[in-house]
Amino acid sequence: MDQLLQFLISGLTVGSIYALVALGFSIIYNASDVVNFAQGEFVMIGAMSAIFLMKAGLSYPFAALLAIAITAGVGLALEKFAIEPAKNATVVSTIIITIGASIFLRGAALLIWGKEIYGLPPFTSNNPIKIGNATILPQNLWVMMGTAVTVLAVKYFFDRTRMGKAILACSYNKKAAYLVGIDVKKMLLVAYGLSAALGSAAGLLVTPITFMSYGAGVMLGLKGFCAAILGGMGNSMGAVLGGILLGIVETVGAGFISSGYKDAIAFFVILLVLFVKPSGILGKGETERV
Amino acid sequence: MSLLKVKNLEKQFGGLKAISDLSFSVPENIIFSIIGPNGAGKTTLFNLLTNIYKPSAGSIFFKDKEITGLPPFKIARLGISRTFQNLQVFLNMSAIENVMVGCHLRSRTGLLASALRLPSVIQEEKEVRRMAEEALHFCGLSEYKDRPAAGLPYGLLKKLEVARSLASKPKLLLMDEPAAGLNDTETQELCQLIKRICESGITVLLVEHNMSLVMEISQRVLVLNYGRLLAEGPPEQIQKNPDVIAAYLGE
Amino acid sequence: MKRLAGFAIFAAVCLLLPVIFPDNYYVTVVGLTIFLNITLAVSLNLLMGYAGQISLGHAAFFGLGAYSSAILTIKYGLNPWLAMILGAVLVICLSYVLSRPILRLKGHYLAMATLGLGIIVHIFFVQADELTGGPDGITGLPTLSLFGVAIDSDIKWYFVLCSYMLLSVLFSLNIADSRAGRALSAVHGSEIAAQMMGIDTAKVKSHIFVFSALMAALAGSLFAHQQDFVSPESFSFFFSIELVTMVVLGGLGSTFGAVLGAFILSILPEVLIVFEDFEVLVFGLILMVIMIFLPEGLFVSLKNRAAMMLSKRGIGS
Numbered sequence: 001m002d003q004l005l006q007f008l009i010s011g012l013t014v015g016s017i018y019a020l021v022a023l024g025f026s027i028i029y030n031a032s033d034v035v036n037f038a039q040g041e042f043v044m045i046g047a048m049s050a051i052f053l054m055k056a057g058l059s060y061p062f063a064a065l066l067a068i069a070i071t072a073g074v075g076l077a078l079e080k081f082a083i084e085p086a087k088n089a090t091v092v093s094t095i096i097i098t099i100g101a102s103i104f105l106r107g108a109a110l111l112i113w114g115k116e117i118y119g120l121p122p123f124t125s126n127n128p129i130k131i132g133n134a135t136i137l138p139q140n141l142w143v144m145m146g147t148a149v150t151v152l153a154v155k156y157f158f159d160r161t162r163m164g165k166a167i168l169a170c171s172y173n174k175k176a177a178y179l180v181g182i183d184v185k186k187m188l189l190v191a192y193g194l195s196a197a198l199g200s201a202a203g204l205l206v207t208p209i210t211f212m213s214y215g216a217g218v219m220l221g222l223k224g225f226c227a228a229i230l231g232g233m234g235n236s237m238g239a240v241l242g243g244i245l246l247g248i249v250e251t252v253g254a255g256f257i258s259s260g261y262k263d264a265i266a267f268f269v270i271l272l273v274l275f276v277k278p279s280g281i282l283g284k285g286e287t288e289r290v
Numbered sequence: 291m292s293l294l295k296v297k298n299l300e301k302q303f304g305g306l307k308a309i310s311d312l313s314f315s316v317p318e319n320i321i322f323s324i325i326g327p328n329g330a331g332k333t334t335l336f337n338l339l340t341n342i343y344k345p346s347a348g349s350i351f352f353k354d355k356e357i358t359g360l361p362p363f364k365i366a367r368l369g370i371s372r373t374f375q376n377l378q379v380f381l382n383m384s385a386i387e388n389v390m391v392g393c394h395l396r397s398r399t400g401l402l403a404s405a406l407r408l409p410s411v412i413q414e415e416k417e418v419r420r421m422a423e424e425a426l427h428f429c430g431l432s433e434y435k436d437r438p439a440a441g442l443p444y445g446l447l448k449k450l451e452v453a454r455s456l457a458s459k460p461k462l463l464l465m466d467e468p469a470a471g472l473n474d475t476e477t478q479e480l481c482q483l484i485k486r487i488c489e490s491g492i493t494v495l496l497v498e499h500n501m502s503l504v505m506e507i508s509q510r511v512l513v514l515n516y517g518r519l520l521a522e523g524p525p526e527q528i529q530k531n532p533d534v535i536a537a538y539l540g541e
Numbered sequence: 542m543k544r545l546a547g548f549a550i551f552a553a554v555c556l557l558l559p560v561i562f563p564d565n566y567y568v569t570v571v572g573l574t575i576f577l578n579i580t581l582a583v584s585l586n587l588l589m590g591y592a593g594q595i596s597l598g599h600a601a602f603f604g605l606g607a608y609s610s611a612i613l614t615i616k617y618g619l620n621p622w623l624a625m626i627l628g629a630v631l632v633i634c635l636s637y638v639l640s641r642p643i644l645r646l647k648g649h650y651l652a653m654a655t656l657g658l659g660i661i662v663h664i665f666f667v668q669a670d671e672l673t674g675g676p677d678g679i680t681g682l683p684t685l686s687l688f689g690v691a692i693d694s695d696i697k698w699y700f701v702l703c704s705y706m707l708l709s710v711l712f713s714l715n716i717a718d719s720r721a722g723r724a725l726s727a728v729h730g731s732e733i734a735a736q737m738m739g740i741d742t743a744k745v746k747s748h749i750f751v752f753s754a755l756m757a758a759l760a761g762s763l764f765a766h767q768q769d770f771v772s773p774e775s776f777s778f779f780f781s782i783e784l785v786t787m788v789v790l791g792g793l794g795s796t797f798g799a800v801l802g803a804f805i806l807s808i809l810p811e812v813l814i815v816f817e818d819f820e821v822l823v824f825g826l827i828l829m830v831i832m833i834f835l836p837e838g839l840f841v842s843l844k845n846r847a848a849m850m851l852s853k854r855g856i857g858s
Contacts, residue, residue: 035649086833091648092595093836096789099782100828107822218778222656229653264664267657274654275642342733362736372737380730382794383723390720391727395739397720401748404719405712411719418720458738 002133007255008248009131013140013209015247016147017043020202021224022231022239023154024195030171030234031191034083034094038102039199040221041109046071046200047212048109051118060121068200074105075196079189102221109214120207143205150201151240154194158236167191171234219263226270232280241281246270293318293462293493294339299348301331301338301517308334309517312348316462316495316510321488323496323504323525326514327537332497333375335514336464339495340365340372352462367395371455372464375497379439379447379454386435388450389422392457396421425457429483445476452483462493469500481507505529513537547797548714552707559699567811569695575807576702577764580709582787582803583796584756587713589785590794591722592749593729594644595652598659599784602754604666604776605632606761611679611771612672621685625762629755636754640747659781666773678772685766698767705763709756713796725749729794790831792838801840 021039028036049070053063082101086093123142128135158164167187169177178184202220203212210216223246231242249269254262273280292315301309308331316322324332337343339350340362349358357365371392380388397418399411426432429449434442439450448468455463465484469477481503488494498504504511505525513520513528515537521528528534555576562568585599609628613619619627643654666673673679685692685701692701716722724745727735732742765771783806791802809827813820835842 035652082829082833086836089832089836092589092789092793093832095595095649095652096786097829097832099786100825100832102825104822104825104829107819107825110821111818222660222778225653226657229650233649258668260668261664264661264668267660271654271657271661274646274650274657278646278650340737361741362733363739363741366737366739374734378731378734378737380727380734382730383726387723387726391723391735391738391740394720394724394727399720401716401721401752404716404721405752407715407719415719454734454738 003255004252005132006134007252009134009136009140011248011251012244013143013247014251015244016143017202017206017220017243018223018227018247019240019243020147020150020198020205021220022227022243023151023236024198024202025224025228026231026234026236026239027154027167027191027195027198029228030236031167031188032079032083034098035225036078036195037095037098037221037225038078038105039195039224040217040219041102041105042071042075042196042199042217043203043206043220044109044212044214044217045074045105045203047120047203047207048113048118048214049200050204051120051207051212052113054120060123064204067204068197071200071203072193072197075192075194075199076189078196079192083192084185084188102218106214106217113214115214117211117213118207119211120204122208137209139208143209146201146205150198154198155237157194163187163190223263223266226266229270229280230273232282235280235282238280238282245281291318292316293353294495295351295354296339297349297351299335299338299350300346301334301343302346307517309338309345312514312517312519314512314519314522316493318493319488319491320509321484321494321496321507323498323508323511324514325498325501325504325511326520329516330514331517332514333466334517336372336466336495336497339464340370366458366460369459369461370464371458371460371462373448373451373455373466373468375466375470377444377447377451379450381438381440383439384435385431385437385439385442385450386419386422386426388439389425389453389457390418392425392454393418393421395458422457425453428456428486429453430479445472448472448480449483452487456487456492460492462495463487464495464497466497467499468496469498469503477503544718545711545714548707548711551710551797551800555703555707556700559696563696567808569699571808571811573695573698573702573767575804576699576706577760578784578787578803578807579800580702580706580760581757581784582791582799583706583709583713584753584760585784586788586794586796586799587716587725587749587756588753589788590792590799591717591725591729592746594746594750595648595785596655597652597778597781597785598655598657598662599753599757600776600778600781601659601662602632602636602757603761603764603780604662604771604773605635606758607765607771607776608666608673608679608761609758610762610765611682614683615679615681616672621683621766625759628762629758632754632758633751636751637747640750641743644743644746644750656778656781660778663773663777666776673773676773678770678774680770682766682769682771685763692766702763702767705760710796710800712756713799717796721745721748726794786828790828790838792841792844795838795841795844798838798840802838805839 021043025036025039028034046067050063050067053066054060078101082097086097122139124138126137128137158168166182167190169182170184170187174184227243227246228239230246231238246266250262250266253265294316297313299309299312324335326332338345341360342362345358349356352368352370357368380391397414399414403411426435429452431449431453434446469480472480477500484494484507508525511525511528512522513534520537521531521534558568581603585596588594588596606628609631610624613624613627614621646654667676692698724740727738727740728742728745735742787802787806788799790805792798813823816823
């Protein structure tokens with residue numbers, strides 16, 4: 001029982017990170033019908049920028065903010081230079097383009113930061129808090145709370161602000177959005193910037209727990225994709241739910257089976273979901289018109 | 291004998307009944323038209339007949355054999371083919387290759403034999419090409435046979451779909467708004483084509499908005515309104531039917 | 542025999558190269574990698590290019606073939622050819638069982654499912670160390686011999702891998718131009734219309750999935766014997782992506798496109814070595830640029846451009 005509680009705590013922590021990545025996935029997918037395989041690189045760039053800004057002497061909060069800004073800039077550049085020029089690309093083409101972008105960004109990170117593994121200090125003191133026989137680190141709480149706040153802010157942005165609604169309008173029907181005077185190009189840029197910022201936030205939150213290197217974004221990105229599908233592709237809150245579920249299932253599974261198979265368990269779950277209900281937990285099916 | 295028989299067919303989308311309690315039968319060797327105002331459920335009916343949509347209730351018989359719920363490819367094997375309102379031409383192939391796909395049911399080479407290109411394959415390939423050329427010729431498309439389908443104008447693509455269906459030698463051909471988007475000359479050609487198809491022994495089930503075309507070539511007409519059967523009979527009778535007139539003018 | 546003129550020239554060039562340049566590193570060493578990659582790209586193109594079904598997990602079948610050969614020959618002492626056949630049978634069964642549920646999916650969902658499959662198989666190679674030797678892999682495969690001749694030198698491997706590659710290219714060209722190939726293209730073009738033409742689309746997709754997996758598995762067995770070593774690294778998610786890139790780079794749906802794509806991507810690391818640390822970056826950049834500006838792929842774009850120039854000249858004269 002205590003063991004289960006411990007697994008739940010770690011699961012919820014990892015799940016929160018997946019949730020943020022998945023949320024970024026679904027924002028881009030909604031706005032542009034593109035599955036962005038470079039999403040994991042946003043996580044890596046956010047964390048690595050912060051690490052090196054701190055090494056350069058910046059204070060933690062300032063380095064973190066600047067890192068988020070840098071990553072958002074990378075997101076904007078991705079949209080502007082890779083997605084926008086390939087307007088009528090097929091699904092397969094956009095998959096390849098974003099894979100190319102992810103390799104490119106990883107290559108750039110390798111050049112700038114090298115192959116070493118880095119960490120970030122925890123946000124606050126690192127004394128474990130006891131809950132029964134299970135322990136929770138303050139950083140775990142930071143991850144969960146940080147995710148909760150970010151998700152709520154994103155939800156507010158899409159539900160309440162004009163710009164958020166404009167992006168949603170683009171996702172339903174680009175032509176109609178354009179006709180009612182929405183600057184579709186700008187909204188796409190905002191979506192990519194926002195999504196990148198979310199990725200970098202995930203990177204900042206998780207690095208004090210798991211460390212970071214130039215290649216660490218790949219698996220996080222793929223897990224985010226898994227989570228987005230689990231929740232229902234294109235459903236933002238579904239993505240968050242999917243992320244948290246995936247984190248818990250994976251951690252509990254790894255705990256009871258074998259930690260080496262942790263990633264395999266996650267993908268196995270996704271395969272099952274795809275075989276049984278491809279539209280995910282909160283997604284709707286589609287029908288073709290002939 | 292009736293070729294196609296529909297009994298108490300029903301289709302619901304959510305709470306909306308797109309087709310309700312529809313029964314009719316189509317005799318062999320005629321042109322049978324289905325008309326009705328927009329949204330009456332005509333294309334839905336075609337999608338039910340070919341099981342692209344699953345019926346909510348009711349049954350469909352083809353040559354007295356029940357075909358309700360059979361996958362589309364099995365329905366095609368029994369001798370039903372169709373064209374589409376939103377064109378479904380294979381744009382990744384040439385015109386003749388499109389029609390050669392239509393010959394799928396009349397040939398048998400499998401994947402392994404194809405990979406090895408056995409002598410029997412080469413023989414069959416010639417045969418298939420000949421059948422496809424015949425169908426293209428029938429539809430007046432011979433000169434376009436080697437053109438990529440993606441480069442053909444809309445009117446020709448519509449004919450190409452017909453040629454592809456004919457190449458499968460169906461007993462029953464479902465045509466979904468073949469005249470939509472065609473000019474007067476093209477419509478006249480189409481009219482002749484449909485007549486010739488029927489003369490060649492294929493029963494034609496036609497969904498069409500062009501009333502003069504329907505009244506000119508059909509032996510029987512069925513009127514759908516809000517998914518229900520409003521009237522059915524020979525064209526002269528339908529034109530005089532007060533319910534039909536009300537349905538069309540009352541819009 | 543105009544149909545196979547291009548193939549005949551290609552085959553002649555491949556078979557003559559080692560005769561003309563017997564001691565060239567690029568021919569006898571890089572050439573082997575190129576042939577394996579061409580075979581894999583051609584087999585993936587059957588599924589992706591012809592039938593329009595994306596797979597981000599093709600390396601899994603390549604790996605299963607390789608590991609089957611390694612494990613069955615070393616741990617169970619089986620004859621290499623028998624091991625190869627058993628590996629092929631295993632892959633046929635596995636891919637057949639998986640094909641129906643996986644290929645019911647479309648677009649991004651299909652991408653995710655195949656990606657997941659690839660990653661699961663890769664993790665299995667790493668984790669099941671009693672069987673697979675874990676991250677270190679397995680070394681010491683017995684020498685493969687054909688008609689009593691031991692295949693034990695680069696030049697002999699050159700001809701073995703070249704033959705297998707040519708065979709796969711020939712199969713692929715034959716399929717393109719046949720009833721089965723048209724059924725695949727029909728599935729690609731419009732699944733509903735394909736069904737209405739009497740094509741059992743689920744069966745067609747499943748068959749080509751199995752066929753393509755089988756080609757990859759046999760390539761894997763040959764790879765294991767040629768390298769005399771297997772390790773999980775060769776069959777990772779990244780290699781699956783590289784294979785997809787080869788196919789798309791050359792031009793989806795074109796056999797020689799896949800050949801060209803595989804050739805370029807196999808030779809690229811050799812060329813990019815001069816960039817040292819820039820290698821990864823340049824690789825990603827090339828991928829993006831080609832996909833953005835030549836979305837039909839190099840081979841197909843070049844072919845179309847050549848055809849256009851020829852037809853213009855024809856009108857002019």
